[in-house]
Amino acid sequence: MAFAVEIEDLTVAYGDKPALWDVDLRVPQGVLMAIVGPNGAGKTTLLKATLGLIKPAAGSVRIHGQPYEQQRRLVAYVPQRSSVDWDFPTTVLDVVMMGRYGQLGWLRRPGRAEREAALAALEQVQMADFAHRQIGQLSGGQQQRVFLARALAQNAEVYFMDEPFQGVDAVTERAIIHVLRKLRAAGKTVVVVHHDLQTVPEYFDQVALINVRRIAAGPVREVFTEANLRATYGGRVALLGANGSAGAVTTPTPAPGD
Amino acid sequence: MELFTDYTLRNVTLGSMLLGAISGLLGCFAVLRRQALLGDAMSHAALPGIALAFLLTGQRDPFTLLLGAAIAALVAALWLLAIVRTSRIKDDAALALILAVFFGFGLVLLSYVQRQPTAAQAGLKSFLFGQAAALVERDLWAMLAIGGPALALIAIFWPQVKLISFDPDVARSLGLPVRRFEVLLTGVLVAAIVIGLQTVGVVLMSAMLIAPAVAARQWTNRLETMVLLAAGFGALAAFIGAWISAQGERLATGPVIVLAMSALTAISLLIAPERGLLWRRWRLMRQWQIGNGE
Numbered sequence A: 001m002a003f004a005v006e007i008e009d010l011t012v013a014y015g016d017k018p019a020l021w022d023v024d025l026r027v028p029q030g031v032l033m034a035i036v037g038p039n040g041a042g043k044t045t046l047l048k049a050t051l052g053l054i055k056p057a058a059g060s061v062r063i064h065g066q067p068y069e070q071q072r073r074l075v076a077y078v079p080q081r082s083s084v085d086w087d088f089p090t091t092v093l094d095v096v097m098m099g100r101y102g103q104l105g106w107l108r109r110p111g112r113a114e115r116e117a118a119l120a121a122l123e124q125v126q127m128a129d130f131a132h133r134q135i136g137q138l139s140g141g142q143q144q145r146v147f148l149a150r151a152l153a154q155n156a157e158v159y160f161m162d163e164p165f166q167g168v169d170a171v172t173e174r175a176i177i178h179v180l181r182k183l184r185a186a187g188k189t190v191v192v193v194h195h196d197l198q199t200v201p202e203y204f205d206q207v208a209l210i211n212v213r214r215i216a217a218g219p220v221r222e223v224f225t226e227a228n229l230r231a232t233y234g235g236r237v238a239l240l241g242a243n244g245s246a247g248a249v250t251t252p253t254p255a256p257g258d
Numbered sequence B: 001m002e003l004f005t006d007y008t009l010r011n012v013t014l015g016s017m018l019l020g021a022i023s024g025l026l027g028c029f030a031v032l033r034r035q036a037l038l039g040d041a042m043s044h045a046a047l048p049g050i051a052l053a054f055l056l057t058g059q060r061d062p063f064t065l066l067l068g069a070a071i072a073a074l075v076a077a078l079w080l081l082a083i084v085r086t087s088r089i090k091d092d093a094a095l096a097l098i099l100a101v102f103f104g105f106g107l108v109l110l111s112y113v114q115r116q117p118t119a120a121q122a123g124l125k126s127f128l129f130g131q132a133a134a135l136v137e138r139d140l141w142a143m144l145a146i147g148g149p150a151l152a153l154i155a156i157f158w159p160q161v162k163l164i165s166f167d168p169d170v171a172r173s174l175g176l177p178v179r180r181f182e183v184l185l186t187g188v189l190v191a192a193i194v195i196g197l198q199t200v201g202v203v204l205m206s207a208m209l210i211a212p213a214v215a216a217r218q219w220t221n222r223l224e225t226m227v228l229l230a231a232g233f234g235a236l237a238a239f240i241g242a243w244i245s246a247q248g249e250r251l252a253t254g255p256v257i258v259l260a261m262s263a264l265t266a267i268s269l270l271i272a273p274e275r276g277l278l279w280r281r282w283r284l285m286r287q288w289q290i291g292n293g294e
C-alpha cells in the first residue's frame, strides 16, 4: 500500500511536559482519516509538528515517500479558525489567494492566475458570492469555508485540517463533507482533527485515537471500538449502542466535561 | 505659510511630518501582529543606547546616537524573545520587565552624562520627550536614510508581509521563511522608532506607531488603504502639532504632535462609518425606530 503520510517516533514537549510521546502514524493515500482524542490530547500539536510549525524533540515525517521538507508543495494546512484575527483588514478573495503565495515566487504580485484559482476554490465551498466581503463580516461557518477554500487553492495532495467542523452550521458541515468526498474521489488524502465521535463512522474511512500516545489507528471498522475509546478517553465515554464489539458501528458520545 | 518658508520652521514641520508618515505606516504591522507593546518596550529601551553611544564616542552626531538607539532596541527585543522561549514568564510580564530595566538603566546613564562638564552633552536629555525645534536638515536626511530602506523592504515583499501578518502558521507551511521575515519586521519597527526619537522622544514614541494604525483601521477594510491612511494621519498630526507649537506659546512640539494624533484617533473611534461608536449607536437607534414603527 502507498502511504501519503508516514510519521515515525514523533515526540513533542512544551518545556518539560510531553504533549506527544513516540507517535507512529501511517495514512494510506486516498483516504479520509479522523484524528480523535480528548481535549489537550495533542491533536493540534500532532498536526503542527507534522508540518514543521513546532520543532519536535524527535521523529520524522515523510509525505508520499519523501521527507516533508522536500514535499511542502504537496501539503495544505487548514488551521483552527480561532488561530487568526478575523478583524484583519482584508477580503475573502485575498485570504483565499494567499493559498497560492507559496508558488508565487519573489518580487511577483498575485495576478489573474491566482485570482482565478481562488474564485474556483470559493465556488467549491459555495462562497463565491462572498469574494469581496471583509472577512470580519462572516459567520463562523463561512470563515471555516474560506479557510478550506484557501487550502483548496493550493491544489495539494495531502490536506491537514484542525477541527473544521467545530461550531459550524449545518450548511457548512454539509459543504465541507461534500468537499472532503470530492477530494477523496480525486485520490487526495485528508487528515482531519475531529471532535464529534458520533459522525466518525459516517464521515471517515480511517481513524487515529490519540492521547499523548497513539492508542490505535486504522480502518474505522477495526479500530473504532469501545475498548479503544475507553483507553483514549479514560473510561469517560458513554456508548449509546449496546454493541461495542469490533466491526459494529457504534455511536459513542463523550461524557459531559470533554 | 511660514511653516514651509522659514528655514528652521520648515525643518521642524517637514521632519515631523516625515516621522509621522513613516512611523504611522510601519506601525500598522506592529498593531496587526499584536506587537504594540513590543513597540513601546523597544522605544523605552532605546534610551540607554543613546546614552552609551554618547559616552563611548563623545559625539552628538545623530547617526551615532540613533545607531546606539537601534542596537539597544534590538537587544531588548532579542532578550525578550529569549526570556519568553526559555522561561515560564508570560510575554506581557517579560515586556514590562524589559521596559523597566532598560528605561531605568537609561535614566541612570542620562543623569551621569548630565553631570559631565563637556558642552557636547547638552540636549541629550531631549531624547526623553523629543525636541522637534532642534531638527536640522541633516536630521531629515537621517530619517530618510533609515526610513527609505524600511519602506522599500515592505513594498518589495508586500504579499509575503501581508500573509505573515495575517497567518504566520500557514505562511510557514507554504514554505515562506517566516523567521527571517519576523526579524525583518522587528528591524523595520526599530527603524520607525529610531526615526521618531529626536522629535517625540522615547516616552511618547509608541503613540506615533500605534495611534495612526488604530485610527486608520476605523476607516477602511483594506490593508493597502489602511497603511497609506496611517501614514497620512501621522503626517497630518505632525503638521497640526508643528503649527500649534509655532503659534508663539512655546509649547513643546513632540507632545503636541502626540496630542493631535490622539485627537485624530479619538475622532476616528467615534465617528468612522461602520466601526465608529457613534455610527453603531445611530444604526441601533434606527433599527429600534423601524422596529417600533411597524
Ligand SMILES: Nc1ncnc2c1ncn2[C@@H]1O[C@H](COP(=O)(O)OP(=O)(O)O)[C@@H](O)[C@H]1O
Binding pocket: A014, A019, A037, A038, A039, A040, A041, A042, A043, A044, A045, A046
Ligand atoms: N504553546 C504551548 N505551550 C505550552 N503548552 C502547550 C502549548 N500548546 C499546547 N500546549 C499543551 O499541550 C497539550 C496538547 O495541546 P493540543 O495539541 O492543543 O491538544 P488538542 O488539540 O488535542 O486539544 C495540552 O496540554 C496543552 O495545554
Ligand SMILES: [Mg+2]
Binding pocket: A043, A044, A045
Ligand atoms: Mg486542538
